[in-house]
Amino acid sequence: MGRPAPAPSTELNFELYFVTEVLGLRSLHYGYWDEPRTSERIDLEEMKGAQARFTERLLEHVPPAAKSVLDVGAGIGDNARALARRGHHVTALSPDRNHESYFAALDAPNVTFERTCFEAFESTERFDLVLFSESHRYFDRRFGLRRAHELLRPGGHLLVSGMFRYEDEGAFPTGFDVTDLPYLRMAAECDFRPIGIVDITPNVLPTIEMIDRGIVEILEPTLRFAQTWAETRSPWKTKLFRMLLSREDRELTRVLKKLRRKTDPARFRERFRYATLLLEALPGA
């Protein structure tokens, strides 16, 4: 038998795995604080409450007439479950095998899960609402907007909540207004009309600060501990192992570096805006 083909990169995302399996959070999106705060330390219990609040605030944007919802990049199902509890019928999709197991355990008859990426998703159904909750950056943005438009019934809605930045990752000017986001221009080109735009950057910012601390105070020391333990117990095997896995070792260093950059609170404040956008699908040209 030949070597199995390498898993596609979306099969298991280690950043998301860290959030659920190491930090033990039961949601993959940011937390939401009604009163923005930054200085105090937030513990994991408070974070769980803030993530539940994020879902509540997100669902306030769902048009009440929307019966069928396509939840694209559905994570571990907390938004889908909350939507189902409010009577919506949810088709949830995510390519991550770890997420599939969460949906298998989800006791929600109105939720159907499909393990696929958006690019490969096929359906003849036309949905009332397509939801991108912190998922629009996982695929090409223009593709995402066009495909969402195709999958919506005329007059249906696309609800996008997530981080936005300039292509070159440059800083936003002081006083930047999210109605000027390049993503909204692209959405207009794809026949969407904005009907609700809210900048929630200050409301979600404590999440970044908490994750940054999770990396510095939990992930990095745990990796150092595992390394020291292995080196002390079996120095030769560890050397051999590192030689055999040198590519993976470099990859891990790269991923950690990227993660640290991404979760640097000062950099986030400067270069990211977190917004919730409700867009209506206009008849295509």
Ligand SMILES: C[S@@+](CC[C@H](N)C(=O)[O-])C[C@H]1O[C@@H](n2cnc3c(N)ncnc32)[C@H](O)[C@@H]1O
């Ligand atoms: C940050 S999580 C957000 C999860 C969830 N929507 C939430 O708000 O908690 C991003 C999700 O997008 C999924 N994803 C990654 N690549 C994708 C793709 N190409 N198509 C669809 N979903 C994708 C991930 O597996 C994950 O479920």
